[in-house]
């Protein structure tokens with residue numbers, strides 16, 4: 001069974017020595033991954049000890065990256081603990097007393113006393129919502145196919161219809177040649 005962890009515990013692991021973060025209510029210890037992270041150590045260290053759900057999703061991590069998370073999971077956030085705009089499920093937020101902005105708020109923002117810059121873009125949202133489309137699609141917006149590649153065949157090749165006329169004309173010429181030979185000899 002998954003270990004239940006509090007936001008306070010996660011927050012303590014916010015240095016290079018120990019890097020914990022929350023993504024969709026699951027707690028990950030990614031200390032050993034900091035050096036291996038293909039996106040460099042900075043984004044991971046920036047999110048250390050915090051809820052990194054939106055930071056993680058915003059990058060448009062691949063399915064492989066999402067699958068890798070499993071390896072680093074160490075527990076699940078205690079119910080209500082991560083109730084902030086980064087929370088997975090709005091119904092939980094709405095039902096809970098510790099909504100963001102309230103005086104007894106237990107949101108990550110109030111724990112940290114501020115919103116990390118990478119997350120501030122969505123700070124007006126109450127809950128984190130699944131993006132409608134996978135992020136990688138968003139990143140590949142314009143694929144321009146060079147004009148030359150769109151043509152079929154080399155540019156100087158005779159077109160099919162022109163070839164037909166040439167063959168027809170040759171056939172007629174041969175037939176006329178035979179007919180002329182026959183009448184002139186006979």
Ligand code: HEM
Nearest residue numbers: 030038039043044047052055056059060061062065068069
């Ligand atoms: C905590 C677990 C994390 C894992 C397992 C992980 C894994 C990966 C992997 C495998 C890639 C290579 C590209 C891909 O396959 O998507 C990547 C790229 C990247 N990651 Fe992470 N990542 C994690 C957390 C984060 C966080 C919290 C951030 C914060 C913003 C972040 C920012 C980035 C960036 C900026 C790139 C480069 C993207 C690019 O070049 O297009 N990652 N990550």
